[in-house]
Amino acid sequence: xxxxxxxxxxxxxxxxxxxxxxxxxxxxxxxxxxxxxxxxxxxxxxxxxxxxxxxxxxxxxxxxxxxxxxxxxxxxxxxxxxxxxxxxxxxxxxxxxxxxxxxxxxxxxxxxxxxxxxxxxxxxxxxxxxxxxxxxxxxxxxxxxxxxxxxxxxxxxxxxxxxxxxxxxxxxxxxxxxxxxxxxxxxxxxxxxxxxxx
Ligand code: AMP
Numbered sequence: 001x002x003x004x005x006x007x008x009x010x011x012x013x014x015x016x017x018x019x020x021x022x023x024x025x026x027x028x029x030x031x032x033x034x035x036x037x038x039x040x041x042x043x044x045x046x047x048x049x050x051x052x053x054x055x056x057x058x059x060x061x062x063x064x065x066x067x068x069x070x071x072x073x074x075x076x077x078x079x080x081x082x083x084x085x086x087x088x089x090x091x092x093x094x095x096x097x098x099x100x101x102x103x104x105x106x107x108x109x110x111x112x113x114x115x116x117x118x119x120x121x122x123x124x125x126x127x128x129x130x131x132x133x134x135x136x137x138x139x140x141x142x143x144x145x146x147x148x149x150x151x152x153x154x155x156x157x158x159x160x161x162x163x164x165x166x167x168x169x170x171x172x173x174x175x176x177x178x179x180x181x182x183x184x185x186x187x188x189x190x191x192x193x194x195x196x197x198x
Contacts, residue, residue: 007108007181007182007184007185008040008041009041009042009043010042010043010107010108011042011043011044011045011105011106011107012037012042012043012044012045012106012107012108012109012110013044013045013046013102013103013105013106013108013109013110013125014033014034014037014044014045014046014057014109014110014111014112015046015047015109015110015111015112015114015118015121015122016030016046016052016053016054016057016111016112016113016114016118017052017053017054017112017113017114017115017117017118018047018049018051018052018053018054018080018114018115018117019051019052019053019114019115020052020053020056021053021113021146024143024144024146026053026056026112026113026143026144026146027052027053027056028056029112029141029143030053030056030057030060030112031056031057031059031060031063032060032177033057033060033110033112033141033177034056034057034058034059034060034061034062034063034064034066034068035060035061035063035064035066036060036064036177036178037061037066037110037177038060038061038062038063038064038065038066038067038068039064039066040178040181042066043066043067043068043069044057044058044061044066044067044068044069045068045069045070045071045102045105045106046058046068046069046070046071046102047070047071047072047080047098047102048070048071048072048077048080048082048083048086048089048090049070049072049076049080049081049082049083050080050081050082050083050084051080051081052114053112053113053114054080054083055083057112058070058083058085058086059085062085062086062087067087067088068086068087068088069086069087069088069089069090069105070082070083070086070088070089070090071089071090071092071098071101071102071105072089072090072091072092072098073091073092073093073094073095073097073098074091074092074093075094077091099121099124102121103125103128103134106136107136108136108137108138108139108184108187109122109125109136109137109138109139110138110139110141110177110180111138111139111140111141111147112141112143113141113143113144113146113147119150122138122140125138126138126167126170126171129170129189129190130167130170130190131192132189132192135189136189137170137172137183137184137187137189138170138171138172139171139172139173139174139177139180139181139183139184140171140172140173140174141174141175141176141177141180142173142174142175143175147173151173154168154171155168166190167190169190170189170190172184172187
């Protein structure tokens with residue numbers, strides 16, 4: 001277990017794709033993320049599926065002896081095929097409850113490559129952090145430069161005056177999850193005054 005950071009034994013929500021991506025080995029990288037979180041003593045909460053990167057994170061976490069909770073609406077339990085080996089599977093009514101339950105349990109959010117569902121989950125938590133609904137850090141694990149285009153768009157938001165520099169700085173983005181956890185240990189949420197743009 002990593003020693004000496006103030007960011008120990010937390011519950012980390014992981015948002016990631018229900019698909020596995022293309023040529024780059026996103027799946028093995030996601031497996032490693034699950035392992036690293038477990039080895040660092042963190043619990044994980046995620047969407048509960050066994051498919052794609054979601055399943056890989058769960059497998060990695062379980063392989064390292066970690067605790068991982070899935071949260072899944074009952075309508076998705078069969079379609080996304082709930083992971084059978086989880087420490088806990090919480091079945092909820094709908095997507096809104098799923099996201100609220102994951103957010104409630106989490107001390108921080110990590111985002112791996114994924115599709116529209118992943119980005120929706122990311123944007124929701126980033127937005128909620130901006131308006132002070134939570135003070136939890138958010139990290140993008142930028143595997144294979146997957147988030148470069150998104151980060152460019154976020155820069156454009158600042159340049160065009162639609163996003164404050166303070167709110168851009170809330171986001172940590174690195175390829176390496178260990179580096180993100182180190183930054184999380186020193187995370188300072190923006191003051192709500194920071195919501196005022198000018
Ligand atoms: P995706 O990144 O699209 O593969 O989706 C990743 C996860 O997000 C899956 O568990 C999806 O069920 C979930 N998801 C898909 N669409 C939405 C949505 N509109 N809001 C919240 N979660 C979603």
